[in-house]
Amino acid sequence: MPKSLFGRMILILVGGLLAGQMLSAAIQLVEREKSLSLIIWTQAAQGIAAYIRLLDATPPDQRERAASLLTGAPLQVAMGRKFSGPPIEGSDAADIETLIHGQVGEKRMVKLFSTGEIVPYYWPRNASFAVQTRLQDGEWVSFHYRRKISHIFPNRMLINLVTLLVVLMILSLVAVHWVTRPLNLLARAADELGKNINRPPLPEQGSTEMKRAARAFNTMQTRLLEYLQSRARIHAAMSHDLKTPITRLTLRAELLEDADLKAKFVKDLEEMDNMVTTSLNLMRGIGNGETPRPVDINALLGSIQDDQMEMGGDVAIQGEAKTTFLCKPQALKRALVNLVENAIKYGNKAVISVEEDAEFLRIRVRDNGPGIPEDKLDLVTEPFYRLETSRCRDTGGTGLGLAISKAIAELHGGGLSLVNHPAGGLVTTLTLPRT
Incomplete structure (x- = not known):
């Protein structure tokens, strides 16, 4: 089942239309089969009755020659009891007998045999059956009717069905897109809010x-x-x-x-x-009153590096952003300054690396300090939470720097993550979506 409302509505509409069209086509095919069968059996009964009357009027010694002359598609004629097979029973036999009796009279004995596919829905279907009956003088005569019917699923019907389904699917796509578009706008507005x-x-x-x-x-x-x-x-x-x-x-x-x-x-x-x-x-709420605008991330990081180095800090930058980034510049700078100052304070050096792709901008700040215990990594971003090593007056700190950086990242729809580097030190990653 599709996860989106658009996909589910398309599935329901197209599935319902497809099921309805297939059911309609099946009903049409059944009615078509009945009509074709009635036409075939009526034609066969008329032909057989005409041949019986003609053979009744033909002298017995000339009937074999007459039968061979009368033989031709779709009806074969032979004197005697020939073309036998399994007897036809049920409604098909009743229908054929009724049609033949209607042409040659009720008193005439008629025996029906199957010589081929008379059951509906073969592809292609052949109407094939044999009739044995007696002439007025008691001599047996046999008829073999065989006529090939067009495919049970005519090409024209198939083309019409496919065309109708394609048109209905296109209309469904347009209609569902028209209905769900305001929902997408509402979702986008909620995300932007x-x-x-x-x-x-x-x-x-x-x-x-x-x-x-x-x-x-x-x-x-x-x-x-x-x-x-x-x-x-x-x-x-x-x-x-x-x-x-x-x-x-x-x-x-x-x-x-x-x-x-x-x-x-x-x-x-x-x-x-x-x-x-x-x-x-x-x-x-940092940056709540600031308007987002495109920012040159490289220039922003460069200014932070210059400011920190003027105060004696050791800051290095690796990588660069290829495009500008839509953000609240003062808020983002505040978040990065907090991360860089923490790295310098607890690790003596900050290494800033920049990575980007079509969806996200990632800015990592690594230090070479002692790192943070694994069970405390999620806690240090909470407001006013401080590790024991940061509670002395020499290092100072209010326990709000990382909390503010995290709040700013979330303000931009991103997040802040902390991991200990395998070689030592802490790596803080600011992940910001481009949209």
Whole structure:
């Protein structure tokens, strides 16, 4: 059974049409067989009756010669009891006897024998049977009727049937495509909505049901936009309310005379500010307000490499993208920066490799650090989850970097995966679909 609605509707329609046409053709063939049989038997009965009357009027010593003269396709005539075979029984025998008696009279003895294929539906079918009867003076005469009928499935009927089926299949394909096209548009719109909440509304056209579905989809999009805008306003207020005290504390820390205490206060406040900022960014949804546009991935990676190397980081790039990529550039850069900074922080070096095909763009970042325990690989992308080695003040971290990168990948319809390299180090792969 096809998995798509289009395939299932085509299967049901074409299967139903095919079954209906085959049934109709079978009924027509049965009726045709009956009509042909009746015509053949009527012609045979008329011919036999005419020959019987002619032989009755012929002197006995001339009947053999008359029989040989009368013999010709499709009827053979012979004096005596010849052309015998298995007796014909059932409805076929009754029909033939009735037709012959109707021509030569009820009192005439008639015996019927099968000498060939008289059962319907052979290909081709031969109407072949023998009749033995007595003349008025009691002498036996035999008749062998053999006539070849055209194929049980005439070429014209076959051509008509195939032509009709082809036309109906084409019409079914067009009709089903016309009916399912709005569903495909709705599915595509739902997929695009996850990548771009600001996409144009779905046109409300088509059948009543599709208009209703499109209207409901547009209403849902409007409500989602209102919710996100409301959440953005709340987060903006939270950011102001949270950062204002941090700023005041930072200014007051500058007034401290004890240099060591002052440095500790400033460092703690910077950590708090970073934690608040990253937390709000994650809750706000990175890139939700950004419009996707074609981006030169090579240039984007080059700028990240330059920035990190200016700060003393070791970054190498392998491979390159052949085409531009439709994405939210600031969000994607944020995701890649997080991965590169993690690689430099925990592995001292980041190696970026780029792979692409017709469907996906894959950007891998590998470090040469200790890697991550296998049972923790799925956990480190959860918000605020940190390994024990990252909890000290030297390495810092809020446990949100990988979570943000994962959220950005999913915002683009892709994903983030982590594996330990066999030679050592961690490999993070950002997989992004092209459509």
